[in-house]
Amino acid sequence: DGGITQSPKYLFRKEGQNVTLSCEQNLNHDAMYWYRQDPGQGLRLIYYSQIVNDFQKGDIAEGYSVSREKKESFPLTVTSAQKNPTAFYLCASSIVPSGRDEQFFGPGTRLTVL
Amino acid sequence: QKEVEQNSGPLSVPEGAIASLNCTYSDRGSQSFFWYRQYSGKSPELIMFIYSNGDKEDGRFTAQLNKASQYVSLLIRDSQPSDSATYLCAVRETGANSKLTFGKGITLSVRP
Numbered sequence: 001d002g003g004i005t006q007s008p009k010y011l012f013r014k015e016g017q018n019v020t021l022s023c024e025q026n027l028n029h030d031a032m033y034w035y036r037q038d039p040g041q042g043l044r045l046i047y048y049s050q051i052v053n054d055f056q057k058g059d060i061a062e063g064y065s066v067s068r069e070k071k072e073s074f075p076l077t078v079t080s081a082q083k084n085p086t087a088f089y090l091c092a093s094s095i096v097p098s099g100r101d102e103q104f105f106g107p108g109t110r111l112t113v114l
Numbered sequence: 115q116k117e118v119e120q121n122s123g124p125l126s127v128p129e130g131a132i133a134s135l136n137c138t139y140s141d142r143g144s145q146s147f148f149w150y151r152q153y154s155g156k157s158p159e160l161i162m163f164i165y166s167n168g169d170k171e172d173g174r175f176t177a178q179l180n181k182a183s184q185y186v187s188l189l190i191r192d193s194q195p196s197d198s199a200t201y202l203c204a205v206r207e208t209g210a211n212s213k214l215t216f217g218k219g220i221t222l223s224v225r226p
Contacts, residue, residue, distance in 0.1 A: 035216075042118075042202060042216035043158070058213070090157055101206070102148065103214060105157040 023091035137203030
């Protein structure tokens, strides 16, 4: 089955702790994205990557870091510098656009700070 | 700051009615427009995309795009209780990258 997987589904973090969220896709998509969703809000872009070993900051990158060492994988680290990390985190992927593209989402990771 | 606005909800319609969801955007050069459906606690699912002015129909769903007025809408005909969800409008920014800007979403409730 082709698709996007995220793990874990639920994650609990203590104050001052770094945690890493996993995102893997086997769709052979070039571009991958991380979004954050807060209750009653739309999606806000954290980081995105259009090619291996390259990534760009989105609108709310502070307190987050990413890597793109493989085409299939785009892990997100939520660092202790992120002051309000409790949210629903969504990973997405798309074919690098030639002017038109659709993004497809993984099932998400719900992060809670204890 | 490029913005995508969705009319405030929630929206409630009776089963079998037409639900009309609207979205306006600020970037006049935007080329690609998407509607996602998100059930509570789940991730967004792409249900429609539209690139050209006019209407695009897919089953009970019709997307309408008017670039001159900078709005895109989604019509759901013969609404079913299973259509009850939050609908997110997304617009791809002008330029070489593939960033999407999302609206906050509108929650639709279909009453049996």
